[in-house]
Amino acid sequence: MIRLFDSVRGEISELQLRDAGEVSMYVCGPTVYDLPHLGHGRYTLIWDVARRWFTFRGLEVRFVSNITDIDDNIISRALRDHTSEPVVAATYEQKWWEAMDLIGVARPSQVPRATQYVVQMVELISSFLDDGVGYATSDGIYFDVSRVSDYGLLAGQPLDSLRAGARVEANDEKRSPLDFALWKFAKPGEPSWPAPFGDGRPGWHTECVVMSLGLLGDGFDLHVGGFDLKFPHHENERAQAVAAGHTFARHWSHSGWVMVGSEKMSKSLGNFTSLTDLVEKTDPRAYRLLVLRSHYRSPIEVTPATIGDAQRALGRLDTLARRFDLSALAGPSLEVASEFTWGEGGKALFEKVGGFLDNDLDTPSAVAALFEAVSGANSAADQGDDALAQELARAVNALFGALGLALLSTSHLVDETSGTLVAERDEARSLKNWAEADRLRGELVALGWVVEDSPSGTQIRRP
C-alpha cells in the first residue's frame, strides 16, 4: 500500500489506483524557452524517484510528461533571438533532455507536445463555447470559472474568497479576474492554428488537460507538479475537465521549491542557477542525494555548502562500492525489487526502507536507514563477517539504485607512470623503506591521486 500526501484532502492518504497494479501519472513538464534551472531539477528528480520506487515495488507505471512547445514565453524568446518559435522550442527541448540525462532522470513513458494536440484543444474549446462555459473577448476565448461549482478545490478556498484577493488584471473584458484564457487570438506575425472561433494558439491550462486526459484517460491516478502549479494551473486544468464532464486526477501531489537565500528560486525573480551549470561543477549524483535527504514537500537550499556536504556523503557511498566491488545500478532503465536476491539482512533493510518510502515518499528516513546499513556493512566486514557485510552492501546498492542513485566503484584508468610508482611503493613498503614509500606516495598525490593502503597493496583513485 502506497500512501502519499494529497493536496486536495490536505492529508496523507492511500493511493487508490484506478487499475490494480498500474499507476498512471502525469507530471507537468517544462515550457521550453530557456535552460532548465535547479527548480526544474528538483521536481523532475522527486517524481523520477517516485516513479522508480513504484516500479521497484512491482507496479506498472505509465509516466506522462509533456513539453509545452508553444506559449508567450517562446514567442518572445524567438523575437529576442531573431529566430522562429519551432527553433526555440527544439533548441531548449534538446537542452532539457541533456540536463535530464545528466541528472539521471529516466525518460517518461510518453512525451506529448502541445502543438501536436491543437486539434483536440480546439474541439474542447468549441464545446465550451457551445455550453456557454467559454466566451470570447477581443483577444481570445476565456473560461468562466463561476460555471464550475467547486472551483477553488486545489486552492483550498472558495471562489469568492479568491476573488477578494485577486489583483486587478489589465483585461476588463473578462467576466471575472479569475477567468483564464483557453485560446489567444494570433497577433500579426505570431504562430497560429486554425479554429472556427478565430485563429490563434491554445492557453497553457488547456494544453495540459487535453494531453493528460487524452493519454491517461478519465480518472487517472496521480497528477503532480511543483507547489506553484497548484493554483491556478492545476485548478484550471481540473475546472476544464469537470466542465467537459470528465473525471480528472484521483490524487494530487505537489513538491516543494528550491530556495535561494530566503527566496524561492524562479524565472521571474531571475535568481536561478541553471542545472547545466551545477552539474558541470559537481557530480550530478550529489544533487540527487541532496534532494533525497530532504522531504519532497519541504523547501531546500542549494548552496556550495549543502551541495558540498552531499558530495562528501556520496563519497562515503562510493567508498562502500569500492570496498565491496559493487557494480553500479540505476540508469535509464528502472529496477524491480523481485529481480534481486536479498538475503536475510538485505531483506530486512528492504522492508525498513520500503516502509519509509511507501509512507509519503519519506526519502530522508530511507536515506538515514541506508547510511546506517553502510556502517553495518563496514562494521561486519571489519569484524570478519563477510557474508553479512556483502549482503548489506548489495542491498544498499540495490536500494540506492531503486532511487536512481548509482554507487560507483570505478577504478580509474591507471597510466603507466602511475602504475610504476604504485609498484615501486609496494616494493619499498615490503622492504620497510618508509621514507621511500612516503616519497612515492607524495609523487602519486602530486599526480592527483588519492592513495590508500589495503591488504592487497597500494590503491589509487581519483578524488
Add this chain to the structure above:
RNA sequence: GGCGGCGUGGCCGAGUGGUUAGGCAGGGGCCUGCAAAGCCCCGUACUUGGGUUCGAAUCCCAACGCCGCCUCCA
C-alpha cells in the same frame, strides 16, 4: 486581506508524547610504519511565553521572525 507552510545541536536535515534519526564538519580512541579508508565514543539541540500531561521538539493558546500561493512560474 484570504489560504497554506516553516522556525531543531557548528552546518544541512528527519522527527508519529516517554527509549540514539542520519549526513557533513569538529574532538577523543582503535586500526595503520605514518597516513587514508573503516570502526567505536563524544557535544547533549529543539524561536519565545503560557497551558494540557506523570512526562512535549512532538498537543493547545499567544507572541515574534521567516516563506509560499492568491499574477507568468517547477
